[in-house]
Structures are given as structure tokens and as C-alpha cells.
Amino acid sequence: MIALLIRDLRLAVRAGGGFGLGLAFFLIVVTLVPFGVGPQGDILARIAPGILWIGALLACLLSLDRIFALDFEDGSLDLLATAPIPLEGVVAMKAFAHWLTTGLPLVIAAPVFGILLHLPAAAQSWLVISLLLGTPALSVLGTFGAALTVGLKRGGLLLSLLVLPFYVPTLIFGAELIRRGAQGMATDVALLMLAGITAATVALIPFASAAAIRVNLR
Template identity: 70%
Template sequence: MKALLLRDLRLAVRAGGGFGLALAFFLIVTMLVPFAVGSDSQTLARIAPGTLWLGALLACLLSLERLFALDYEDGSLDILATAPIPLEGAVIAKAAAHWLTTGLPLTLAAPVLGVLLHLPGPGYGVLMLGLALGTPALSMIGAFGAALTVGLKRGGLLLSLIVLPLYVPTLIFGADAASRAAMGQGASTPLLLLGAVTLGCLALLPFAAAAALRVNLR
């Protein structure tokens, strides 16, 4: 699993579809919002948590289509399916590589972009904590969606249609936690729910994704 993780990290960096593309998209979304809603600082501060979470969520979608597609095209996925490690382990390794090249950089960049949206000071720590808790779920859900659509031509649109509804609980709890913190309220409840969603995804979806891969490889 470690070798597979390192391999996917190297491929993501070489292909240019990792953290650079996701961060650029995240930055563009954040910069466009003031043009759409105006430059009033109070308005931007009110919508900042939801905007940052939505930008991070959409940025995570960018590289999902290639999560298993390249391995499927060159036959590596067939080798992984018959390798000594369980296919569920391969799914976890690929989701972890996606998070390290996408979710983690977005988490670290969010406070910097929050300055552009006048995010209140108390919201920064909870925003980062929420993204750290929630982005692994986004990567794992994305891996499940990529496993369902692997081998399909132009499966990117179908992948988005499958994944986006599953992202809704993570988006709701993450944005709510940051919003509550920004207003000086307690954010422990949405953070606990966000962590529960992530743990549930990590516990169940590797098996679902592996089953989907086995069906698509038959």
C-alpha cells in the first residue's frame, strides 16, 4: 500500500493534475465571488464559510476522473485486482493520495483565501479543522464514484452527478461549523457530525468501491 501511495503521489505531481490545479481553481472561485455579490465586507464575511467550503468541494472534483481511469487504460488495475494486497487497500491508498495532493493543500490554503472574503477571526481555526476532518470524506466518496464510472467513456459528468449529492452532508456540517465559529457560537456539534460522516465513509466506502471495481473488471 505504501508503494502504491508513493506511486500515485509521483504521478499526480508529474501529471500536473494535483495540488496546483486544485489550488488555482480554489483561488479563482474565491476571487470571483466579490465580483458577483459586491465588495461589502459584512456580506462577504457572512457568506465566506460557505463559499470556501463550496470552492474546496468543487476543487476536489477536478482530478477524480483520473483516479482509476489511467490504471484501467494501461492494465494496472487488473494487476491490482490480483495483487496480494486487498483491493480495498488499493482504494484507500488512492484516496489517501488524492487527499494529500488535493484536500490537504486546500485545507492549508483556506485561511489565506479567507482573508480575501473578510472571514471573521474566530472562524479561521474551525474552518481549517473542519476541512481537515471533512476533506478525507470528499476523497473517499470521490474514489467510490470513480470506481463506479471507471471504464466509461466521458464518465466525468456522470461521476459529478453521482458524487455531488453524496457531498452534501459534509458541505452542510463543515460550512455550519465555520459559520458558527465566525459568529462566536459553539461549533462542536457540527464538527462531531462532520467527523462521524468521515469515519462512516472511511469504514464503508472502500468495500463499496472495491466491489464496483470488481464488477467493472469482469
């Protein structure tokens, strides 16, 4: 499992698997928003939680089609499906590798991007917490969409359409957690809901993704 994780990390760096791509896209979104809505700090601070989460969500979408594509093209996915290790574990490792190369850089860089959008200092820690809790769910849900579209040529658009509706609850509670933190309101409900969504996703989606892969490989 560790060898599979290391292999996926190397592929992400060498084969354009998304390392740095999501971070660059996130930066572009945050930079362009002030040009579209104006430089007023109060307006930017009000919309910053939603914009930051939308940027993170779209950045995660960029490399989802690469999760299983390379393995399918070179035949490695067939070997992994028949290997002694459970296919669910393979899916979990690939989701973890995707999060390390896409989600974790967003979490680390988010405070800087929050400053660009005039996010209040009181909300900076909540921004990091919300992304740290929510982005793993984005990667795991992405494996389900990637498993459904594996083997399809130009399936990136279909993948986005399949996955985006499942991202909405994470987006809502992630942005709400930051907004409540910025206003000094109680964050318990939003925090628990976001953590619950991620926990349920990590526990259940690898089984659905593995089942979808088995169907596509028949």
C-alpha cells in the same frame, strides 16, 4: 501499500493528476465571488463559510476521474485487483493520495482565502479544522464515483452527478461549523457530525468502491 502511495503521488505531479489544479480553481472561485456579490465586507463575511466549502468541494471534483483512469488504461488496475493486497486497501491508498494532492493544499491555503472573503479572525481556526475533518470524506467518496465510472469514456460529468449528492452532508456541517465558530456559538454538534460522517465514510466506502471495481473489471 507505501509503494502504491508514492506511485500515485508521482503520477499526480507528472501526469496532470490534479496536483495544484484544485488549489488554482479554489483561488479562482474565491477571487471571483467579490466581483459577483460586491465588495461589501459584511456580506462577504456572512457568505464566506459556504463559499469556501463550495470552492473546496468543486476543487476536489476536478481530479476525481483520474483516480483509477490511468491504472485502467495501462492495465495496472487488473494487476492490483488480483494482487495479494486487498483491493479495499488499494482504494484507501488512492483516496489518501488524492487527499494529499488535492485536499491538503486546500487546508493549508484556506486561511489566506478566508482573509480574501473577510472571514472573521475567530473563524479562521474553525475553517482549517472543518476542512481538515471534511476533505478526507470528499476524497473517499470520490473513489466510489470513480470506481463506478471507471472505463467509461467521458465519464467525468456522470461522475460529478453521482458524487455531488453524497457531498451535501459534509458541505452542510462543514460550513455550519465555520459559521458557528465565527459567531461564538457552540460547535460541538457540527464538529461531531462532520467527524462522524468522515469516519463512517472512511470505514465503509472503500469496500463499496472495491466491489464496484470488481464488477467493472469482469
